[in-house]
Amino acid sequence: MAGRTHIERQVVPTLAGAESSDDVALYLELFETATRDVVPVHFLAAYGHSFRQHIENPVWVVQSLISNAVKEGEGARDLSETANECERKDIQADLAVHVEDEARHCRMYVQMIDTVFPGALPTKIRDEIERQFPPARFARAPKSPTSDYKILDHLIQINLGEVRTRIHQKLLEPVLYAYAPTEKRPLLCRTLCAIADDECCHIKYTASRIGALAREVGKQRCQELFSRRVKDFEAYTQTELGRQKEGLFGTKLVRDR
Numbered sequence: 001m002a003g004r005t006h007i008e009r010q011v012v013p014t015l016a017g018a019e020s021s022d023d024v025a026l027y028l029e030l031f032e033t034a035t036r037d038v039v040p041v042h043f044l045a046a047y048g049h050s051f052r053q054h055i056e057n058p059v060w061v062v063q064s065l066i067s068n069a070v071k072e073g074e075g076a077r078d079l080s081e082t083a084n085e086c087e088r089k090d091i092q093a094d095l096a097v098h099v100e101d102e103a104r105h106c107r108m109y110v111q112m113i114d115t116v117f118p119g120a121l122p123t124k125i126r127d128e129i130e131r132q133f134p135p136a137r138f139a140r141a142p143k144s145p146t147s148d149y150k151i152l153d154h155l156i157q158i159n160l161g162e163v164r165t166r167i168h169q170k171l172l173e174p175v176l177y178a179y180a181p182t183e184k185r186p187l188l189c190r191t192l193c194a195i196a197d198d199e200c201c202h203i204k205y206t207a208s209r210i211g212a213l214a215r216e217v218g219k220q221r222c223q224e225l226f227s228r229r230v231k232d233f234e235a236y237t238q239t240e241l242g243r244q245k246e247g248l249f250g251t252k253l254v255r256d257r
């Protein structure tokens with residue numbers, strides 16, 4: 001492990017199976033440069049240690065799954081907006097697939113609560129989550145098109161979110177396996193693998209699109225944007241961590257941003 005950069009440890013493995021390309025190489029260079037100044041807290045071992053302090057509390061684990069379901073649903077809605085603003089058909093097609101993936105994940109997280117903790121999800125909370133399920137299918141609702149720079153900005157933010165999501169999943173996977181009833185473990189593993197595959201696909205396609213758009217927008221301009229978004233995302237993550245320290249982790253059923 002020694003000598004490898006944060007990007008090599010946390011991001012490169014998620015790109016496994018992707019065709020190596022100049023676009024992905026440029027994305028990695030942009031990310032590497034951005035994290036020289038600001039290292040995302042979720043890249044650090046301390047983040048995992050802090051996570052593991054809670055895992056013996058099954059209520060906390062159920063709350064994490066609820067929180068994930070809600071966030072996946074919010075993700076599907078935000079991506080839908082971006083897809084509708086995007087004039088470039090190739091990127092829009094990628095985003096449309098992504099919308100439907102996150103809409104499916106939202107439902108899968110709720111099912112996972114039933115798989116791992118049968119009977120634990122109160123009907124009232126289930127109803128509230130299901131009421132907020134995003135549409136399963138992407139429905140195009142054209143909006144005024146936005147610039148390539150703005151699409152690049154969205155893709156960078158989406159990518160940073162996906163990388164963090166994948167880290168969260170890797171932390172949660174063994175915990176869910178340990179809690180799951182033995183006979184449910186094969187089902188759980190299939191579900192976790194399906195979600196992990198999808199999230200890695202999301203990192204791969206956004207990485208490739210970011211690299212390609214960076215060439216069009218200009219590498220320096222893109223670097224400034226990428227570095228700024230890493231800083232913003234870090235501030236957002238730190239705010240979330242602060243809320244968790246106050247015991248407010250993941251129970252909100254309505255969005256606050």
Ligand SMILES: [Fe+2]
Pocket residue numbers: 072101102105199
């Ligand atoms: Fe997802």
Ligand SMILES: [Fe+2]
Pocket residue numbers: 102162165198199202
């Ligand atoms: Fe995703």
